[in-house]
Amino acid sequence: MTARRGRTAAARAGQYLALLGYLLFLLLPFLWLLSTAFKPPRELGSIDPTWIPHEPTLANFRATFDEQPLLRSAANSLAAAAGAAVLAVVVATPMAYVLARFRTRMARAATGWVVVSQAFPLVLVIIPLFLLLKAVHLVDSLGGLTLVYLVWSLPFALWMLTGYVRAVPAELEEAAAVDGAGRVRTLVSVTAPLLMPGIVATALFAFITAWNEFFFALVLLKSPEKQTMPVVLTHFLGAEGVADLGPLAAAALLATLPGLVLFAVIQRRITGGMLAGAVKH
């Protein structure tokens, strides 16, 4: 009995050790980024780097804005990401409703497309998109990028929203129908309010995805004043990989904040939706 308890205690200790190791692996790079962002140039150049800056400074954050048009690029990112997020839920919600409530061939084809579209190398999509957008003068335009982000976020938006619609009992809609409400009225007055939290979570997720996106923005936006934040961040790296480390870290940190904050807000919902998807599909 005691031997068994001893073994359980050892196993517990092992588990905590593993958890600690994982958290270190996860957090140390991030803490290093944080530390670097607050270091004065003298400490950055030091051959004996420290975790906690001796003389923490905000100078790097000021310098980022001098070195690159960070504010403008943040505004660009915000515009493209917010536009794509709003458009994505507006067009995806009705379709998700159909996917969840009706078994149609079209629905099945759409689900198939959702899976397949995730598998294609982006180069096969970006070249034709580039030519297409060029033909309608939407290359090097935030509007064009927003449209690309809209389509890019649709698979996941559809996936999440379909799950949320399924969570709304169809009986509620039937009850409203029995009471004489038409389809559209039922959708608007019964289903939509119950879906609202899911719609918001989906929109925020689409926003984060677009805010973080790099490849499309790199290819489609050429004018410096139109580039998004991830693209502008790479300018800090310089041609030969020689970088001003402090401002680079500060800018990287700033670019991460919106995503981290929003993710903290919707974390439970995202994992919930993912979980439902992963298990059901």
Next chain:
Amino acid sequence: MTLATAPRRSARRPAGAGPRRDRGVWFLVLPALIPILVLSVGPLLYGVSLAFTDAQSGRTEPTRWVGLLNFGDLLEDTLFWESFRIGLVWAVGVTVPQFFLALGLALLLNEKLRLRWPARALAIVPWAMPEVVVGIMWRLVYHPDAGVLNETLRGFGLGEGRDWLSGLATALPAVIVVGVWAGLPQTTVPLLAGLQNVPRELHEAAAMDGAGAWRRFRTVTWPALRPVALAITALNFIWNFNSFALVFVLTDGGPGGRTRLPMLFAYEEAFRYGQFGYAAAMGLAMVAVIAVLLAVYLAGRLRAGEDDR
């Protein structure tokens, strides 16, 4: 026609039955379908057709159909084969450790441990970060002078440290570590979900019968987890094989092409040298590899679906 006739999802229609008679819903699909067709399905088909042309950027003469010429050139392009090899090494090198780490972590986070909730919340951090930032962050970690890795190694007396991302031998392993780090959340979360679906009673019953931890995992946990595990591994492999931003920021394919993933190569061909047709052919060759994986994934899904019934 009213919603009262809408089938509930529990009411499965017999196989072979046509779409529902309720045709009043098609207009609800259009707002999403139109952008999908115009900006996704269409370009994809166009992209495939470009692989059989000599399309170049900024050329005035019309694009010509060249049949399989691009693919012939690909076969003789040793740089392309090299990048393909690197892509496979990278995809396997990231996907496999990622899976085992994520499985261990999911099992851990499924236990009743203190710190479980903060750990679960933190587990998602890499997911919320732009890939560009992840790349920049790890460049700071790997930095030859100011990086924490070399500093730690020096602290343990393990030599002078090196320039990990510029070393011919160390660059690929160094970027693979970053790939594993960046992709852990999206592997862990579905596995954790799968674990939460394993009935606790089964575990307890097996424990009563004297089954040890390993046996319980093999006979109770793994069978329930397998469909999710298979799906997530196939998707991760595809996703990793296609990845771009992380390595673009870390090494831009260097040193000497040692980390030039297929997507980086295709990007250079298309947007640095303007070879649209050739780059599209590369993309199509990548699809061939991925198609095999996707078949495995779909087969797994199909089997998972049958298990449901």
